[in-house]
Amino acid sequence: MAVRTRTPRTFHRAAASLAALTLAAGLSAGCAADDEEPGSGKGGEGKTTITVGVFGVFGLKEAGLYKEYEKANPNIVIKQNSIERVDQYYPGLLTHLASGSGLSDIQAVEVNNINEVVSQHADKFEDLGKAPGVKKDNFLSWKWDQATADGKTIGLGTDIGPMGICYRKDLFKKAGLPTDREEVGKLWAGDWEKYIDAGADYMKKAPAGTAFVDSGASIYNGASSGYETRYYDESGKVIYKDSEGVQASWNLAMDAIKGKMTAKYKQFTPQWDQGYANGKFATVSCPPWMLGYIKDKAGKKADDQWDVAQAPKPGNWGGSFLTVPSAGKNKKEAAKLAAWLTAPEQQAKLFEKQGSFPSSQAAFELPAVADAKHTYFDDAPIGKIFADAAKSIPTLVLGPKDQPILQQITDIGILQVEQQGKSPDEGWKAAEKKIDDLLEQ
Template identity: 45%
Template sequence: MAVCYRQDLFEAAGLPSDPDEVAALWEGDWAEFVQVGKTYQAKAPKGTYFMDTAAGLYNAVVSSSTQQYYEDGKLIYKDSPSVRKGWGLAVEAVRAGSSQGLKEFDPPWQRAFAKSTFATTICPSWQQANIEKFSGAANRGKWNIAQAPAAGNWGGSFLTVPSSGKHVEQAKQLVAWLTSPEQQVKVFQKVGNFPANRAAYPLPGVVTYTNPYIGPEARSGMIFAMAAMAIQPAETGPRAGELNNAIGDGILLMEQDGKTSDEAWNATVRQIDGNTR
């Protein structure tokens, strides 16, 4: 996971636009990312925000932590340090006015790319395809990619071969082929999905890859490879995705409905506890 940002908007707000210099602004802690947001907002081009959504920030904080929603199989979201930190930083961003308050993937979020109303979005590798699709030709070359404050993962999938299938051995061979380093490199370059096979990371098709839409200065492959190698394992659980979405929606209660932090958190807890009993 990285941070994708608009070079032109950063420059207009008096911030550096070089990827290494940008990464240095928030290196080591998502709290620094929030502080950069305040700096941006103080000189922001009219009608723009530092980030698309504080819910995305929350997700990034939790996703880059080793303790998330479960510990030894037990649900611990109320006491999880990463949940507390992520929520607190999201609240800080909302209060600072540095988030546009959009819900990721909804139509208003999609349209905001073309309207150039936010300067950063949390950027797993596959997000590059959304940036190109929704930003359009007019914004080609305006985006760039920087290392995130902490390495994390957002997304992923698995290939399964049911034992009851008619062609189990052939299916296993197909899975082995699809997950080989060479094939995963092709998928990465075609649609942006980063390889799960670590043997692909040092291959030229990854480590030297630059996204043609974002531009030759965007070292996409190197940045995502470095992030992938730095990720620390975290326990997940059967309802982790559901919890993440529920808390993200709770943050939107502050961003879109004007709820206080306590009101939003209490509503979120009621929803989660009602669904997980």
């Protein structure tokens, strides 16, 4: 089953503020913008209006799920309120939570913000673990745990970003590396060090003007996402300076830079986009939502040149949750809608139509996911590849400042080494200073 490509929500992710475009077929840039005021309550003629606050093109509306629910529930009208960027959306959500007003009946929360919401604002949300129709076993355990504390689950997972490695078959062939996705996956199976070894082999016969990987940030983000602890420990203590996951992933990125394996791009910039268009690098760490981005930027001339293999180790990059604020006007109906939108069948539809990979493990067995292939990536069985990865992702310990810590490491530390010629020690100290200043604010 081929997956069509749309544009998902705008993500504010690891390497930079970015517009993450999805996987399926005719990419439509831009974001939904709805003018309906939150909390309007009655929708006229005895109908109840449920408002849904999201960021970017979240996909629920675009996939037709709201209309489907309204058809099955004639007394319900759904109005979506969308803000383009999550880094603009989330501060507003915190402001409305503090005042107890201006909230939508359902509010989306991005994974990089869920820990702060759970640890500091859980009392302002309904316990969706007790909502009608919600089955904990439908969800991946690590996804469920991210929105749960002290037995209260305030968010139901929508999508996730299990990691793969996207690679150029034509460049691999010219460099004397295998091109079959199964054989490529075996090159680095189980160990990111093997990925670096494959990079060294690639560079020995690299086609002129190409590098093995787009950036050191790609390696760091891919590797670090597979560790349970990175920036915080389970008690909430900041541990990034002594974290095994951070240091091991940093060292991998430094090894790649030292070996001249990276194309030195900053991800999600025009220069990076041109790198795709001009075939300047052979691999990139990619979750499902990245596939549509690659298709759009690499274009028709690279059709059937890209493929996707398993990552060295399972990791996650991206994903969101639906929550129901306790200050909302329609909590009961909102909880029912949130449960329905995140049920396996709806998550499978969202994947098929928008490319958002399900956080519901029950959805993995449905044909829309299990049989999914991506024509641009040589009919790669993306449903199976990413489902296999998702099942083994560890429960990542999250903290309130995960996103900005990660961004300082990639955008300050790694880029100074990669683009400015600083030593690894100088790059790390520059990132460390920025992080410490940020944490003291």
